[in-house]
Amino acid sequence: MVAEYLKRDASPFRKQRVRLTITSATEPQKVYELEIWRKQTDAETLTLTHVVQPADESDLAALSIERNGQPTTNVTYVSSTDQFRETGTNKMFFGGLTAQELLGEWDKYDYSLLGEKDLNGVKVYEVEGTLKPATESVIAKTRTLFRADNYLPAELHLFDSAGQELRTFLVKKYQSVAGREAVWLMEAENHLRPTKVTIETLSLDFPDKADEAMFTRDRLKQLSRKETK
Numbered sequence: 755m756v757a758e759y760l761k762r763d764a765s766p767f768r769k770q771r772v773r774l775t776i777t778s779a780t781e782p783q784k785v786y787e788l789e790i791w792r793k794q795t796d797a798e799t800l801t802l803t804h805v806v807q808p809a810d811e812s813d814l815a816a817l818s819i820e821r822n823g824q825p826t827t828n829v830t831y832v833s834s835t836d837q838f839r840e841t842g843t844n845k846m847f848f849g850g851l852t853a854q855e856l857l858g859e860w861d862k863y864d865y866s867l868l869g870e871k872d873l874n875g876v877k878v879y880e881v882e883g884t885l886k887p888a889t890e891s892v893i894a895k896t897r898t899l900f901r902a903d904n905y906l907p908a909e910l911h912l913f914d915s916a917g918q919e920l921r922t923f924l925v926k927k928y929q930s931v932a933g934r935e936a937v938w939l940m941e942a943e944n945h946l947r948p949t950k951v952t953i954e955t956l957s958l959d960f961p962d963k964a965d966e967a968m969f970t971r972d973r974l975k976q977l978s979r980k981e982t983k
Contacts, residue, residue, distance in 0.1 A: 755881050756865050756898075758905045762934065767964045768792040771806075771956040776849040779948035786811070786848060787956070793969050797822055800969040801857060804977050815977040817969065818843070818857055825890070828853050829971065831978040838971060844892050849951035850944040854891060855912070855921065862889050863896060870902075873909070877902040893920065904928070904935045919945050931958045 769791055776784040787807035793800045798821045805814040817829045828841050843854035854862075863883030870879055883896035894915040899908045910923040927939035936958055942951040967973055 755867065755879050755900045755905065756860055756883075759900060759907070760860060762905055764794055765792075765960045766794060767961045768794070769957075769959045769961060769964070771958075773952075773954045773956055774848050775952040775954070777950045777952075778849075784849075791964060791968050793964065793966075802969055802973065803856070813978050815974055816853070817971065817974045818853065820857065820859070822861075826854070826857065826859055829974060831971070831975045833979050838974075842890065844890070849942070849949045850947050851921070851942060851951060852892065854893065855923075855942075859891075862886060862891055868897070871899075873899055876908070878908055906935060906937055921945060929955070929958075932960050934960075 770789075772788045772790060774786045774788065776786075785807070786805055789804045789806050791802045798819065801818040801820075803816050803818070805811050813833070815830070819827045819829065826843050828843055828845070830839050830841075831837070832839055843857060843859060844852055846852055847856070860883075862885060864886055865881050865883050868880040868882050870877060872878070878899040878901055881898045881900060883898070885891055885894050892914060893912045895913040895917075897911040897913075899910075900906065901908050906925070906928060907923070908925050911919055912921045912923075913919050922943045922945070924941050924943075925937050925939070926941060927937075928935050929938040930936075936955070938955045940953045942953060943949075944951070
């Protein structure tokens with residue numbers, strides 16, 4: 755199930771505009787818009803994420819590097835020190851979601867099929883993911899409900915090593931783009947803090963090619979210095 759989903763999700767290049775709406779019981783609502791470029795080969799996936807709204811935070815950008823058999827590296831640029839910073843994907847970002855949750859990182863887990871069930875009249879497969887040995891993540895176990903008709907996730911439940919549910923993702927809308935089905939609207943509840951995050955795709959394209967410079971540290975540095983808009 756996971757392999758089929760990843761095969762359908764794969765593309766040499768992808769450009770996406772996403773709106774994140776963060777609702778908290780203790781803080782004012784926050785809204786961010788992200789422009790996300792992805793370059794994908796059999797050996798690696800490069801993802802450039804840039805905050806384009808609000809304008810006063812448009813210096814926030816990150817380059818994620820996923821290579822087969824290696825831990826994912828998340829690179830940011832700190833203009834005040836003129837240095838690049840490399841971290842893993844456990845760091846929390848928007849609404850308490852980690853970089854791993856935004857990227858996916860499905861290869862961190864071994865999977866088993868728990869069974870079939872009905873979800874609001876739709877047949878789904880329940881798949882459990884267990885963190886591979888010698889692999890680090892605050893998410894020790896996942897349970898995903900994949901739709902039988904399009905192999906896309908319908909629900910995703912994330913747990914820590916003690917079995918406590920950390921986050922719940924519920925897909926609310928799908929949309930067909932360029933002949934393929936895609937998750938379009940999703941709601942995430944953070945159980946560690948009173949926060950909900952709505953993740954809405956505003957646009958999605960699969961260009962045949964993209965500027966290779968888009969996926970470099972130089973481009974990341976430019977965005978973080980607000981040299982481009």
